[in-house]
Amino acid sequence: MTARIPVIENILSANDRMAARNRETLDQADVYSINIMASPGAGKTSLILKTLESLNGRLRLGVIEGDLATSIDAEKAAAAGLPAVQINTGGGCHLDAAMLADALPALPLNELDLVIVENVGNLVCPANFQIGTHLNVLIASIPEGDDKPYKYPGMYRGVQVLVINKIDLLPYVPFNMNYFKRGVEILNPGVVTFALSSKTGEGMNEWTDWLVGRVKGNEG
Amino acid sequence: MHELAVTQSILDISLRHAKEASAKRITDINLVIGQFSSIVDDSVQFYWDIVANGTIAQGALLHFNRIPGEMTCGNCGHTFHPTDKAFECPSCTSGFVRISKGDEFRVDSIDVE
Numbered sequence: 001m002t003a004r005i006p007v008i009e010n011i012l013s014a015n016d017r018m019a020a021r022n023r024e025t026l027d028q029a030d031v032y033s034i035n036i037m038a039s040p041g042a043g044k045t046s047l048i049l050k051t052l053e054s055l056n057g058r059l060r061l062g063v064i065e066g067d068l069a070t071s072i073d074a075e076k077a078a079a080a081g082l083p084a085v086q087i088n089t090g091g092g093c094h095l096d097a098a099m100l101a102d103a104l105p106a107l108p109l110n111e112l113d114l115v116i117v118e119n120v121g122n123l124v125c126p127a128n129f130q131i132g133t134h135l136n137v138l139i140a141s142i143p144e145g146d147d148k149p150y151k152y153p154g155m156y157r158g159v160q161v162l163v164i165n166k167i168d169l170l171p172y173v174p175f176n177m178n179y180f181k182r183g184v185e186i187l188n189p190g191v192v193t194f195a196l197s198s199k200t201g202e203g204m205n206e207w208t209d210w211l212v213g214r215v216k217g218n219e220g
Numbered sequence: 221m222h223e224l225a226v227t228q229s230i231l232d233i234s235l236r237h238a239k240e241a242s243a244k245r246i247t248d249i250n251l252v253i254g255q256f257s258s259i260v261d262d263s264v265q266f267y268w269d270i271v272a273n274g275t276i277a278q279g280a281l282l283h284f285n286r287i288p289g290e291m292t293c294g295n296c297g298h299t300f301h302p303t304d305k306a307f308e309c310p311s312c313t314s315g316f317v318r319i320s321k322g323d324e325f326r327v328d329s330i331d332v333e
Contacts (some may be wrong), residue, residue, distance in 0.1 A: 002247060011229050011251070018301050124258050125222040128325070150304050153289070155255045157323070176314045186317045188306040201307070210233050 012119045015129055018097035022104065022132025027108035031062075032215040033117065035095075035131055037137035037155065040121030043165045043198055045073045047139060048116055049080055050198035054208040059113040059215055064103050066095040075120060083107055083128075094125035097132055114215050123148065127155040132220065137161040143167045146176045149183030156187040161194070163207065168197040227267035233327045234277055239302050243332030246277040250331070254324035255289035280330075289322035 010016065026033050038044050044064075052061055063084040065073040074086035085106040087099050100117065107115060117125045117133055130136075138159040140148060143166060149156045156162075162184060170177075184191060194210070196203030238246050253259060261284045261308065270279050291307060292299045295314035308315050 003241075004329050004331050005237055005241050005243070006329050007233060008329075009233050010326050011226055011233070012325070014229055015225075016233060041269075043270050092225075096225060110324075125293055128226075128257065128259075149304065150307065152301075153257050155229060158258055159317075170316075182315050185308055186315065189317070189318070 002205075012130075015097045015191045018101060019132035022097055022100050023136055025104055025135070025136070026109070026115070026132070029112075031112050031115055031202065032218045034035050034134040034135040034137050034161075034211075035117045035126075035133040036120045036137045036139060037126045037159070038121060038125045038141070039144060042121070042139045042141040042144065044075060047163065047165060047198045048118060049076065049202070050204055051116070051208055051211070052080055052082060054201070055212070056061065056206040058208075058212050060111060062112045062115045064100065064107070064115060064117045066099070066118055067109075075111040083112070088120075089120055093120055093122050094129050095119050095131055096129045099207050100131045101128040102134075103174075110166065114211070123152040123155050127152075127158045135160045135214070136190055137163060139163045139165050141166040142175050143173055146174075146180040146188075147183075149180060153187050156184055159188065161192045163170055164193065164195040166197055166199070167195050168200045206210060223259055223263040224267050224271075228269055230264070230282075231268070231271050231277060234280075234303045234330050237261070237295065237327075237330055238276060238332050241332060245333045246259065246280045246330050247333060248281045248283060248331035249277070250283045250285065250328045252285045252287060252324045252326050254322040254330045256322040257274055257316060257325035258317070277292040287321050287324050290320045291317045293317050319326050 003008040036044050060094040064085045066087045071086040077084035085103045087103050136159040194207045234249050288301050291302050293309035293314055294316040296312040297311055298311035300310055309317055
């Protein structure tokens with residue numbers, strides 16, 4: 001005899017519970033954290049390095065780099081003087097909460113104000129997996145095109161901050177900012193948005209000033 | 221690639237609920253997946269045959285109830301399915317539109333013996 005058992009449980013509920021524990025770990029150490037997601041080449045690593053420069057010592061920063069199989073990004077961060085941990089996902093397309101739980105003890109959390117997690121370059125999978133950071137940040141870069149909110153709505157739905165990067169390229173590539181922003185506004189009304197270029201530095205101060213405010217506001 | 225992690229989670233949830241109900245076998249698993257939650261059905265089925273092997277869920281059929289993305293216009297109240305090129309209301313062209321369906325991503329129920 002067959003019986004139907006109601007379940008009604010989010011498929012990634014186990015990951016979500018682990019993410020909540022990561023948040024507790026971070027809060028206990030009084031560390032703010034952000035999860036940076038974007039497609040490959042949108043400028044995640046360069047934004048992190050430029051953010052470090054623009055912060056100019058206002059925050060003590062640590063970095064966790066998610067990557068498929070290399071440690072190039074962590075080496076760049078370490079070369080810039082940042083405590084950095086590399087998570088190699090071994091081909092996996094995203095970070096999950098368990099991976100972050102393994103990586104956090106490798107950072108001197110009590111000596112840090114902010115941990116930046118660089119997720120695997122991918123506009124699909126990372127959106128499904130909460131890892132426990134205080135903010136999810138998406139970088140959209142101008143050369144990717146203005147249709148990305150429409151093509152990857154899941155990613156644009158799940159973030160609290162949108163950074164539009166490489167705005168120095170606006171004169172050279174077709175990118176309808178109104179069309180782009182209309183899609184974003186419907187998917188994620190009122191999402192905090194910054195437009196900047198980590199190459200020229202334009203807009204960087206607005207981003208880092210806001211970030212400092214969030215980190216300081218979180219300290220209790 | 222994240223379908224493997226998703227499939228493992230579906231199995232874990234199903235086995236836990238089956239155990240609580242003292243079920244001997246899971247025959248069917250009913251999933252509800254919205255359009256904005258990106259997973260590939262075939263890929264989950266492929267992994268399922270591997271991860272469920274040797275459990276009471278071996279051979280269970282996965283049913284994907286796909287929920288199309290749905291938006292509702294805050295201006296005229298029209299409800300519509302968005303395309304991948306535009307989200308404005310097709311009736312009154314307003315951009316004051318909110319998502320009403322498509323975020324679903326859950327195990328809805330399991331059928332057991």
